[in-house]
Amino acid sequence: MTLKLYVDRLSQSCREVIIFCKLNGIDFEEVYIELSKSHNLSPEFREINPIQQIPAIMDGKFKLSESHAILRYLACAFPRIADHWYPADLYKRAKVESVLDWHRTTFPRGQGSFVFYSALAPTVGLPLNTKAAARTEKNFIASLAMIESVWLQKKGRFLLGSDQPSIADLSLACEIMQLEVLDEKDRERILGPFKRVLKWLDDTKNVMAPHFEEVHSILYKFKEKLQKQTITQPGRKPVLHSKM
Numbered sequence: 001m002t003l004k005l006y007v008d009r010l011s012q013s014c015r016e017v018i019i020f021c022k023l024n025g026i027d028f029e030e031v032y033i034e035l036s037k038s039h040n041l042s043p044e045f046r047e048i049n050p051i052q053q054i055p056a057i058m059d060g061k062f063k064l065s066e067s068h069a070i071l072r073y074l075a076c077a078f079p080r081i082a083d084h085w086y087p088a089d090l091y092k093r094a095k096v097e098s099v100l101d102w103h104r105t106t107f108p109r110g111q112g113s114f115v116f117y118s119a120l121a122p123t124v125g126l127p128l129n130t131k132a133a134a135r136t137e138k139n140f141i142a143s144l145a146m147i148e149s150v151w152l153q154k155k156g157r158f159l160l161g162s163d164q165p166s167i168a169d170l171s172l173a174c175e176i177m178q179l180e181v182l183d184e185k186d187r188e189r190i191l192g193p194f195k196r197v198l199k200w201l202d203d204t205k206n207v208m209a210p211h212f213e214e215v216h217s218i219l220y221k222f223k224e225k226l227q228k229q230t231i232t233q234p235g236r237k238p239v240l241h242s243k244m
Helices: 012-023 043-048 067-077 090-105 111-124 130-151 167-181 184-191 195-207 211-227
Strands: 003-007 028-032 056-059 062-065
Touching: 003 012, 012 028, 012 067, 012 167, 012 211, 043 056, 056 067, 062 067, 067 090, 067 167, 090 130, 090 167, 111 130, 111 167, 130 184, 130 195, 167 184, 167 195, 167 211, 195 211
Parallel strands: 003 028
Antiparallel strands: 003 056, 056 062
16 A cells, blocks of 8 residues: 655655655655644544644554654665665664754754744734744754754764764754745844854755755745735734735
8 A cells, every 4th residue: 555644845844754755765645734724633634643743644554643753664664765864773873863852852942933933823823923933043043053063073964974864864954944934034144154054954955856855845935925925913013024
């Protein structure tokens, strides 16, 4: 039976699963779960994932949620997956796991909520929140500094000094790419000081071409849509400005 991916490409966690499958020649059926219309809360989807979050997969009768768990499963369950994605060597795998755990426990407090408060909140019917955006931006910048000073090492193009990407590179790159929905000045202000992070992100895009950019094209389209609108809040200047 064909692997089914239950996803919305606006979600960074969903994009990493899609890209991994495309890069490794894993056949799949993409089932669109539109978060802005609360498709994840439907009774049908509850049968797939009782937690009602995406991504989720169904491989035959086996169901699984949580993007990092899914990536681990795919790397182990399907044949001919290159070892660099999720190394068999215990020490190397443990290092990859350390990045994945850090990512989930630390990074989303900056990246996920920052972009949500800055641009994505209206997609689920909530107002933009400039105070929360300013607060979470500090966490995000601290996370970028950690990538630059700890996870990126002097040798190797990828995280942990590797010459090839792991699922940790893929996941973290998809997280940072969420910044593409922001105004270019804001993106440059936040990412610009972190030259090693930018170089790593470019290397990741290149080695995962063409699938990385193709799957992320939805962000560029979403950004264009935002730029055609002027989203204002009462008593405040526009948060996003049209460039049309």
